[in-house]
Amino acid sequence: MRTGPGRNFPASWLYVRPDLPVRVVDAFQDWRKVEDPGGTTGWMLKALVSERRTAIVTAPQPIEMRDRPAGTRVAYRAAPGVVGRVSECGGGWCRFDVKGQAGYVEQRDLWGVEVGETLP
Structure with a gap:
């Protein structure tokens, strides 16, 4: 991560965690301004x-991963800070x-993922 959109700007952060989510907040040519889960841009x-x-799981306690949206059967649990891939979201639930x-x-x-966002 750099302080500006170009190689001439100093590096401010080095990410080493695979699949860490970031939110794109701006764009300039081949550069993207991003925000990470901690608020760093x-x-x-x-x-x-x-x-x-x-x-990334942001709940303060482990969350339940259910067999279907709003289902009763818990398949797994994910601890705070766990990163996973999201393939679909709808109705307040996401496949994680x-x-x-x-x-x-x-x-x-x-x-x-934004609350209310729908993914195919």
Whole structure:
């Protein structure tokens, strides 16, 4: 991450965590201004920002990953800070996959998808 949209701007942060979600808040040519889950903002090359949707658990306690939206059967649990891939969202629920362990979680417990956002 850099302080401005160009290689001549100093680096401000080095991300090493795979699939960490970021929110694109601005664009300039091949650069994207992004915000991370901690609120840090800066500029990254477009090529370094993946199209793959990911999210991080922000709830203060482990969340239940259910077999279907609003289902009663708990398939897995995900601890605060766990990062996973999001493939669909609707009705306040998102399909959340953590290294092959997938289930539906309440959208409000994730950072990386907006509450009410619908994904195919």
